[in-house]
Amino acid sequence: MDQHEQLRETLLKDITQASDLKALDDLRVGALGKKGLITSLMKSLGDLSPDERRAAGQTLNLLKAEVAEAIEAQKSALEAAEINKKLESEAVDVSLPVRPQQTGLLHPISQTIDEVVEIFAPMGFEVAEGPDIEDDFHNFTALNFPPDHPAREMHDTFFLPTEEDGTRHLLRTHTSPVQVRVMQNSTPPIRVLAPGRTYRCDYDITHTPMFHQVEGLVIDKATHMGHLKGCIIEFVKTYFEIDDLPIRFRPSYFPFTEPSAEVDIGCSRENGELKIGAGADWLEILGCGMVHPNVLKACNLDPDEYQGFAFGLGVERIAMLKYGIPDLRTFYESDLRWLRHYGFAALDVPTLAGGLSR
């Protein structure tokens, strides 16, 4: 027995001291291999009496199991240590910066037009477009501008040179000519929005020679000023994301609408800071009105049968107000710093369900 107990102690001690898998395996072979110590002892059991054999066999089996278990345990421990050592060697400084990636951005004008369309789309509006280079008929005459209206002057409107046949094209001064094109080319009911570039001879702090408008037009047999108010109020509140935004309609004048109105929204000006919402002041936001019968006639629609409203708003203006962009001219400077500050991520698609702005 002493011999067994001594063997056990020696083996277990050697196993726990094995420093690598190779040494451990050598120990395993030395103890449990074909010619191993325990295996040899097992073989020598035949020389014993049956009683002795049973007792010694039991002891040896226990020893064999115990040694095998110890080897397994040491093996796991050595493997874990080996992995840890490997991981340690693989460590990197994760505080280092990641690979840079360029992020693109959308210009506020595109984003604002998308927002406007998103609000009017559920009201059944479709988007129409027209050319930037227009003729006198679509830009002025059909819109009931009298022949001597100052807007037709060179100091307001950009003209192209007169052609041989006497026609003279111009850069549209508003998106309203799209109204005319839509009415000429479709049959009511009509609900369209026309976003686009517009041009006027003006360049100072609050004017750029090119800017953007969105025109709206509704024509059918029953649309009246109450609808105009409902439609505009819904738009303005949704766009500015203010439920209780005060809105007023003020009589005004445009050649192509009658009655005409300008729409003001509530605001406050404190310490030179403009804030949209209920306040002491009003801020003009857009112009609108019932389409003038002369415009309907010019588009071959009978004003006794058809009626409706039109509105026009400045894209840059409403973008400036909503997003607090102070200077109109910066929209056209392509300053990367400005775009990073005021631009919108490609995935910031404005939706009514997901929110117009973040």
Place this chain on the structure above:
Amino acid sequence: MKFTLSWLKDHLETDADLNTITDKLTAIGLEIEGVEDPSSDLSQFVVAEIVKAEQHPDADRLKLCTVSVGADDYQVVCGAPNARAGLKGILARPGDTIPSTGDVLKTGKIRGVESHGMMCSARELNLGEDHDGIIELCNDAVVGTSASEALALEPIIDIALTPNRVDALGVRGVARDLAAAGLGTLKPLNGEPVQGTFESATKVDIRLPESDTHLCPHFVGRTIRGLKNVESPDWIKSRLVAIGLRPVSAVVDITQYINIDLGRPLHAFDLRKLDGDVGPRLARDGEKILALNGTEYTLNERVMVIADAQSAHAIAGVMGGEDSSCQADTTDIFLESALFDPISIATTGRALGLVSDARYRFERGVDPASTIAGAELATRMITDICGGEVSDLVISGAAPDVGKTVPFRPKRVGQLGGVGVPAPDIQDILERLGFQVEQISPEDWRVTAPTWRRDVDGEHDLIEEVLRIHGYDEIPSVPLPHVLSTRSSFTFDQRRARTVRRALAGRGLGETTTWSFLSKEMAEVFRGELPVVPLQNPISSDLDVMRPSLLPNLAQAAVRNAARALPDVAFFEIGPRFEGGHPEEQVLVAAGLRAGRDTARHWQGAAHEVDVFDAKADALAALEAAGLSTDKVQVGGPTNIQASSWYHPGRSGTLCLGPLVLAEFGALHPVTLKWLDLDGPVVAFEVFLDRLPKPKRQVGPARAKFAPSAFQPVERDFAFLMDDVRPVGDMVRAVRGVDKALIGAVDVFDVYTGEHVESGKKSIALSVRFEPHKATMTEADIEDISAKIVAAVERAVDGRLRS
């Protein structure tokens, strides 16, 4: 248009307070521009009298004044032409802040003489535009008292008028509107004619050519003799000062006053300076006139003047002449009241750059019935204040008939306005505005507009009048009736452009919006075969033609950013280019430009400098976002079409669908870069969105059935040798074409020239993926298709399999 509250109340009997009045003005379309309380700014200034005014020893135009504020005298150097002893005005003393400039006044030396203050003009005190002279207070102003008290300052109401509302360019018109809107009653106006006692020796005579008689249909005058052109009474002076006009003398002030009060311009000539009959005629080319503002104007044949037998004495409807203006010693005048053509007056005013209260009204259209009435009212005021003897009126022409009668259906107010206004209320509103209503039947009215409403042309104008006075606030707002629509709000083309926009932004390009115009020099470089489309009246010489390409603007954006130490930019724009000067010659383009490095320098590797393949990738991504399958796209098309001249000829290309160029891409030409003053590398692309094919028929949202192959795909690598000059794209195309159903992908994974490859050749390594759909490929199948590939490459680009 400015007026004071008390002036308004001359015409309007009302208990309403200032706030109620201003709110109502805005509500009826006479928008409040502002309400000024001028007294707040003026508390520091005092009433002072010039007790002595002597010539400045060293300057002809300056006077050396001794100014008294009662207790103290101040020596003040004054350049105003009206500075004279006895004048009572407003003195600013050293330390006072001048309202118009915000500057603090200091003691100064003017031409060697000390000045201890300043006699103020109306403009300096923000009381008006007048800067021709210093303010003259009435005689009973008390020296030393506060200016705000002496000026009897009361709130000044300033309204913005829309161009159709010429009737509200007189205080009375504003009062009429307010009365119609229920804010009181309009007081009657004493319009009784003044009986003449003699026949005017000066007659009136319209001397316009037959074709131009419409320029002045009605010309009225009268002589008033033996008057005393005294100073105006205080109530006139203070009202004129309040709205920024400078009182001159009673006769002149009365014409100014009536212009504001009734919107009726008048002019009074000093009869001493007139020779013979007076009337309008066209100016002679080059004819000169010194106007009341001291400026000499050279006229042309389109300008109408008021002339006697000898010379022009006024620019008709715009401004009188200096020579025949009424002076303090004037005793006999000729009063003119006329009607002029708005367009003629506007044209003259613009051509001469001359702004006046008379022009402002005439060019918008003065009430034709006011020609005689205005003359009578002015006559009454002049004789009341200045005395004198009045002649009969002398009249040429007649007031045109303008009171238009229009059919009116009261039910249209509700149909168009969306608010029920009872018929009696409609009639009441119209009548209070001066319209005459005749009911043919309850449904069919005839409404006659008053002479002062020349803007009223039809039923719609009357509807607007009713709704405006009834109040837009009374119109209930209702939602538009819902219409079921299963379509997108955007057309196919619009959706495509939108997708491309967000796709390009997603690729790291920043969107920009640039002018549709640029300089002719820029256009010349970037126009290719396109014509130059100039503007006749550009805003500046560097924005004088329509852009034939978006790239120059993007390039200039890069230059500007580089100047701000941001040389690495990636911009795109989706917008029009102009291929000609007609509406249909506008093409929508998505263009982009990358400059410098496309990422910052990084510890893991060198920064990547942009190259032609970045631009190609952008262009392909745009096409793909636009819904085009890019394997249909061929670089260069069947005839190897080259990119435009502003690209590097060896590092650029076109993306074509058959012979149609959908896009161009490439590095910018070094010459172009140098010309743009841009440092390389710069690459760019232009995708012609309008040229992309539209889907032949509307495809629904359902996709084709998903049918993945059950058989194992196989990949094989090939290496070919081919002439260096031949495009690899042709090889890839040929390989794909061998069996489009079987060959799933062809990837170029190596391009090599150099050692072991003979000169003039390149080695191309391809990985080809076979995706069998019918059966697993056997070795024999693979051998077979590989042989076909080798043969195809040989045929297409004369390439040989490397052994």
